[in-house]
Amino acid sequence: MNHSQSRPAYLAHHFSDPAQQRDASKLGMWIFIMTEILLFGGLFLAYTVFRTLNPDMFYNAHKHLDLTLGTVNTIVLITSSVTMALAIRSTQVGKKKQTLIFLFSTLALAAVFLVIKYFEYSHKIHLGQLPGRFYTYTGIEGTNPHIFFSIYFTMTGLHAVHIIGGMVVITLMVVRTFKNHFSAEYYTPIELTGLYWHLVDLIWIYLFPLLYLVG
Amino acid sequence: MNTIPEINYLNHPKGIKSWLLTLDHKRIGVLYLVSILTAFLLGGIFAVMIRLELLTPGRDIMGPQTYNQIFTLHGAIMIFLFIIPGIPVALGNVVLPLMLGAKDVAFPRLNLASWYIYIVGALVALYAIFSGSVDTGWTFYTPYSTETGGAVVAMTLAVFILGFSSIFTGVNFVVTIHKLRAPGMTWFKMPLFIWSIYATAIIQIMATPVLGITLILLALERIVGIGIFDPAMGGDPVLFQHFFWFYSHPAVYIMILPAMGVISELIPVFSHKKIFGYRAIAYSSFGIAFISFLVWGHHMFISGQSQLASMIFSFLTFLVAIPSGVKVFNWTATLYKGSIWLQTPMLYAFSFLFLFTIGGLTGLFLGTLATDVHLTDTYFVVAHFHYVMMGGTVMAFLGGLHYWWPKMFGRMYSIKWSRIGTALIFLGFNVTFLTQFVLGTKGMPRRYYTYLDQYRPLNFYSSVGSWILALGFIITAIYLIHSLRKGKPAGNNPWGGLTLEWTTTSPPPTENFQTPPVLTHGPYDYDTADVKPTI
Numbered sequence: 108m109n110h111s112q113s114r115p116a117y118l119a120h121h122f123s124d125p126a127q128q129r130d131a132s133k134l135g136m137w138i139f140i141m142t143e144i145l146l147f148g149g150l151f152l153a154y155t156v157f158r159t160l161n162p163d164m165f166y167n168a169h170k171h172l173d174l175t176l177g178t179v180n181t182i183v184l185i186t187s188s189v190t191m192a193l194a195i196r197s198t199q200v201g202k203k204k205q206t207l208i209f210l211f212s213t214l215a216l217a218a219v220f221l222v223i224k225y226f227e228y229s230h231k232i233h234l235g236q237l238p239g240r241f242y243t244y245t246g247i248e249g250t251n252p253h254i255f256f257s258i259y260f261t262m263t264g265l266h267a268v269h270i271i272g273g274m275v276v277i278t279l280m281v282v283r284t285f286k287n288h289f290s291a292e293y294y295t296p297i298e299l300t301g302l303y304w305h306l307v308d309l310i311w312i313y314l315f316p317l318l319y320l321v322g
Numbered sequence: 323m324n325t326i327p328e329i330n331y332l333n334h335p336k337g338i339k340s341w342l343l344t345l346d347h348k349r350i351g352v353l354y355l356v357s358i359l360t361a362f363l364l365g366g367i368f369a370v371m372i373r374l375e376l377l378t379p380g381r382d383i384m385g386p387q388t389y390n391q392i393f394t395l396h397g398a399i400m401i402f403l404f405i406i407p408g409i410p411v412a413l414g415n416v417v418l419p420l421m422l423g424a425k426d427v428a429f430p431r432l433n434l435a436s437w438y439i440y441i442v443g444a445l446v447a448l449y450a451i452f453s454g455s456v457d458t459g460w461t462f463y464t465p466y467s468t469e470t471g472g473a474v475v476a477m478t479l480a481v482f483i484l485g486f487s488s489i490f491t492g493v494n495f496v497v498t499i500h501k502l503r504a505p506g507m508t509w510f511k512m513p514l515f516i517w518s519i520y521a522t523a524i525i526q527i528m529a530t531p532v533l534g535i536t537l538i539l540l541a542l543e544r545i546v547g548i549g550i551f552d553p554a555m556g557g558d559p560v561l562f563q564h565f566f567w568f569y570s571h572p573a574v575y576i577m578i579l580p581a582m583g584v585i586s587e588l589i590p591v592f593s594h595k596k597i598f599g600y601r602a603i604a605y606s607s608f609g610i611a612f613i614s615f616l617v618w619g620h621h622m623f624i625s626g627q628s629q630l631a632s633m634i635f636s637f638l639t640f641l642v643a644i645p646s647g648v649k650v651f652n653w654t655a656t657l658y659k660g661s662i663w664l665q666t667p668m669l670y671a672f673s674f675l676f677l678f679t680i681g682g683l684t685g686l687f688l689g690t691l692a693t694d695v696h697l698t699d700t701y702f703v704v705a706h707f708h709y710v711m712m713g714g715t716v717m718a719f720l721g722g723l724h725y726w727w728p729k730m731f732g733r734m735y736s737i738k739w740s741r742i743g744t745a746l747i748f749l750g751f752n753v754t755f756l757t758q759f760v761l762g763t764k765g766m767p768r769r770y771y772t773y774l775d776q777y778r779p780l781n782f783y784s785s786v787g788s789w790i791l792a793l794g795f796i797i798t799a800i801y802l803i804h805s806l807r808k809g810k811p812a813g814n815n816p817w818g819g820l821t822l823e824w825t826t827t828s829p830p831p832t833e834n835f836q837t838p839p840v841l842t843h844g845p846y847d848y849d850t851a852d853v854k855p856t857i
Contacts (some may be wrong), residue, residue, distance in 0.1 A: 121425035121502070125662040131428045131501040138493045149535030149565060153550055156561060239555060240547035251556030261539070322856035 115296025117293045129295050136299045140306050143269075145308055150262050154317060157254050169321035171236060171247065172259070173227055177319040180223050181311065188308040191277075195301045201291040210281050213304065217274050224267055231256070262314055268282060269307045270277035276300050324813035324856055326732045330829040336423030341380055346832055349805035351560045352730065353437050355698075358412055361403035361444065366795065368396035371615065373754070376781050379772045386771040390457035391472075397460035398477065402484050402624050403444055406573060409580035410526075411440070414519050414694035414721045416730055418495060420515050420823035420830065421506025423839040428497040436490035444481035450476035459769065461570070463536075464551040464562040468544050475544055478537040485537075492526030495519055504822065506841035513821045513845040518583025518667060521607035525572045525579070525614060533569035536562070560625050567618035575614040579607055581678075581718030582649055585671050588721050589653050590846045591819045592668035593660025597846040599652035600689055607647035613642050623694050630692055639689035650675065656843055665817065666740040670721030673748050677713025677734045681706060687836055699769075702762025713751060720747070720798070728816045729801065731831040733809030734857060739801040746794030753787030808826055812855025821845045 114275035115125065122128040158165045235243030238260045242253030280297050283289065289297055331348045341349060358611030371392050375382050384392065415433070419426055427433050450456060451474040458467040458474060467474050499520050503512070540562065542548045549555030551562045589595040597603065619627060653675060662668070684706040689694045697703060728734050757780040762768075766777045773781065815824040820843060826835050843851040 119430070121428075121430070125338055127501060131497050134431075134500060135493050135497045138496060139489075142489055142493075142527055144534050145528055145531035149532050149539070152565075153539070153561070157550065157556075157557070158557075161556070238542075238546055239549035239552075251549070253549055254556055257542075257550055261542060261548065265538070320437060 116291070117288075126293065132295045132299060133302075136302050140302065143306055143310075147262075147265070150258070150265065151313070153315075154258050154262070157251075157258060158321075161250045161254065164247065164252050165249045165255055165279075166322040168252050168255035169319065171231075171234075173230070174319055176223050176227050177315055180220050181315050183216050183220050183223070184308045184311050187220070188305050189212045191301045191304045192197050192215065194280075195294065195298050198284070198289050198294040198297050199291060203287070206284050206289075206297075207281065210277055210284065214274055214277055214281075217270055217277070221267065221270060224263065229259075259318055263319065266307070266310055266314060269310070272302075273304050273307050276303065323813035327827045327829070327831065329831065330827065331832045332731070332829050334832065343434075345429050345434055347419050347430065348411070348416050348730070348830065348832075348834075349434060350430075350433050350437055353411055353604055354407065354415055354440070355412040355730075357444070358404050358407055358439070361399055363851050365396055365400035365404055366792070367391050368399065370788050370792055372396060373610035375771070376773070377389075377785045378781075379775060379778065383477070387457065389771045390543040390769075391455040394456050395451060396430075396458055397492075398447070398456070401460055401573075401577075403440075403447065405577045405711060406488060407440060407491070408715065409719050409722060410495065410519055410522055410585060411436075413719070413726055414515075414580065415491075417726055417823050418516060418519060419498065419502070420729075420826065421516055421821050422498065422502055423507060423822045423835070423841070424498060424502035425834050426502075427494045428501055428706055429494050433494055434491050435446045436487045436494070439483060439490065440487040443480050443487060443775055446476060446483060449473075450480055457820075458797050461541060461566060462562075463566075464540065464559045465553070467540060467846065468551065469552065475541050475695040478541050482537045485534050488526050489530050490529075490569060492523035495523045496527065499523075504839050504841060506828070508599065511841060511844050514586035514600065514607075515580075515583035515821075517604040518579045518586065518607045521611040522576050522579040522583075524608075525576050525611050528615070529569045529576075533573075536565040536569065539565070542687065553697065560622070560627065562619070563622050563625055567621045568615075570619065571618040572611075572614040574707075574710070575610055577715050578678075579596065580611060581674070581715040582607065584718040584722035584725070585653060585674050586649075587821070588667050588671040588725055589656050590660075590848065591725075591817050592663045592665060592671065593657050593847050594663065594818065595660035595846075596848050597652070598655035598658075599648070600846065602648050603652050606648040609645035609648075610642060612647070613638065618643060620689055620694075622638070623691060624698050627637050636689055636691050636832065638698065640686070643682065643686060650679060650682075663817075665724075666735075666737065666744055667725035667817070669716050669744045669748075670724065672795035673744070674717040674721065675713060677717060677751070681709030681711075681713050684709065697762060699767055701758040701766045701768055703754065704768050705758035705762060708755045708758070713755070717747075720744075723802075725817065726823075727805070727813030728857075729828050729830070731806055731809075731824055732811060732827075733805050733807075734812045734816065735805035735809055736801045739797060743794050743801065744797040746790055748794075750789070750791030750794050754784050755787070755790055757781075757784040757787070771838050810857075815853065816855055816857040818853045818855035820847060820851055 118128055122131065159195065190209045190212040194206050197205035197209055224311055231237065236256050237243070238257035240251050242256060244252070277300060280300050283296065331346055339832065341353065345351060371383065375384055375389055415427070453476060454471065454473040456472050456474055456477045457470060462474065499512070499516060509644060539548070539550065543551050550557040551559050553559060586597065586603055617635055617639045619631055620639045623632050642701070684702070688697060688706060724735070724740060761777055761780050764777065768772055812828050814826065814828055816828070822839050827837055
């Protein structure tokens with residue numbers, strides 16, 4: 108490490124070299140991802156408790172979720188993870204135009220996911236398959252069917268909030284790419300955005316079978 | 323003659339804006355210090371009000387509803403705004419990078435963000451206090467918290483926001499410790515304060531999100547009635563307790579571990595002796611952090627959880643005593659044949675040893691199933707956790723504050739007045755809380771607005787203790803503020819410490835060190851290194 112060499116503009120004053128800065132940022136992101144997993148962990152616990160208490164109801168209630176839309180959304184999100192990974196790769200090899208195309212694709216796929224989710228939600232709201240005391244539907248056998256929808260809406264709702272958060276950050280990355288902030292030497296923010304986006308994707312990969320594929 | 327460096331982090335750059343937008347960890351530490359001390363003052367005023375109300379049975383200064391709100395606010399403010407952020411954000415922020423020989427924490431902007439988030443959380447909490455307040459106790463137990471009036475949702479939102487602040491600090495410190503240690507500082511050459519902050523950060527990172535989701539669920543329960551904590555709708559109120567304590571038990575180690583770290587610094591410095599059992603103390607911090615995640619059920623022995631679960635939780639709770647004991651014995655062994663220097667920080671370290679040991683041992687009574695059934699929700703519990711939290715953490719915080727104060731501000735406080743302050747705080751604390759152990763064993767329930775006549779004398783003593791305590795704090799506040807301008811310059815190394823923060827000027831320059839620090843000895847090598855105090 109030679110401190111007398113000229114320091115690149117992106118290197119913060121308290122790091123001695125870019126590698127140290129990149130390692131630190133990545134470690135920070137991984138720790139943040141751990142906190143996200145623990146946040147959803149609480150909901151997975153609640154899911155487990157209530158499914159154990161009401162096994163038949165969970166089986167009956169899950170049939171009222173739209174498996175086709177759920178499957179399409181799963182494919183949409185996985186594809187968006189691919190485009191995100193490609194965006195990172197494009198930045199690493201210094202191809203700005205490609206990076207932008209892939210970032211916009213990721214944004215578009217995220218929007219498709221939310222639109223589909225919107226149609227699923229409005230259908231449930233129309234039928235009265237709502238959380239807790241707003242539950243008015245009568246067609247589900249078993250104990251406490253409203254609990255299933257409490258959990259369904261809380262889990263998918265919190266996940267949707269994360270999708271929206273991800274979209275905001277990706278938009279920020281689009282802006283910064285436009286402004287030539289990134290190069291083959293410096294692409295950490297875009298890489299970290301990718302890590303976050305894969306996490307959001309991964310949580311859905313667990314939500315989908317737990318909610319749509321019971322039994 | 324010691325002098326204050328002309329340019330240091332406090333006076334350069336100048337202006338309020340340069341403080342509010344600062345990325346310097348030391349300035350952020352000072353901002354945090356002011357904030358948490360304000361919270362401590364507010365929580366302290368509520369505490370004195372509680373004791374005033376309990377001076378005699380029946381109404382003294384407020385009605386029962388107000389009383390419920392006051393003790394809730396005392397608990398919530400002290401825990402979420404003072405003691406959980408406490409030592410790490412104020413003292414840790416200032417000295418952690420200095421001790422590591424780093425120029426700053428890994429993410430300075432995140433560090434500043436965490437302070438702003440703390441302030442927003444505090445403002446939301448204030449809003450909650452003025453828009454109906456909260457009378458649930460700091461634990462927000464369902465179903466009461468979903469049915470009572472008041473601003474429960476606003477208060478949970480405040481705590482949720484404060485959680486982010488805590489997580490950001492934790493992330494920042496872990497990454498800083500991993501990536502920004504000075505050349506030559508291997509893991510086992512780090513000061514023990516760093517080890518304990520690291521263990522604390524792990525708990526902050528792993529437990530706080532669970533509190534976050536708990537509060538989201540509680541808010542949803544209250545706003546839209548999702549029913550998962552409501553037995554009438556097939557939900558389970560005990561599930562809330564599990565969720566809550568899964569965070570809040572580890573959180574008590576967020577409070578105590580940094581305190582133990584401070585003590586591990588104070589004792590070798592003021593004994594002028596190499597610390598006994600460095601590795602055992604370092605590992606025991608992680609032992610405590612690990613076990614802390616497995617003992618939450620001991621808050622729920624009478625909640626109706628299964629007897630088997632209670633037995634397991636009771637057993638695991640006893641395990642905590644092992645790493646805690648390891649620390650206490652190692653500190654005591656360090657004192658043995660040391661050349662003990664009774665400066666104010668050391669007086670606080672002794673207070674800690676004495677009070678924390680009482681707090682820890684009375685914890686065993688509560689971890690034992692048979693005695694806990696008798697003592698649950700009595701003043702014994704109140705006395706126990708005040709001995710740990712206040713007798714432990716607050717004493718260590720004060721010790722650390724008096725220890726690093728000359729480094730932070732470059733000046734010494736009055737030694738005479740600080741000794742008087744320490745004595746009053748120690749005395750006041752014991753008069754206030756020792757009586758409460760007795761009250762608890764005699765069956766006086768906690769959180770009650772009034773009490774039977776037989777508890778009158780002890781309650782009176784306890785309230786008198788709170789006045790002595792308040793006097794001690796007032797004196798402390800006065801001489802500390804006075805020292806900021808009038809104190810004698812302290813010099814680089816007032817106590818003769820060997821950790822890196824004492825190698826730079828007091829106060830340090832913005833960049834921390836004029837030349838990158840080089841590690842020439844371990845943090846406690848008093849047997850080989852030659853060092854003299856500058857006061």
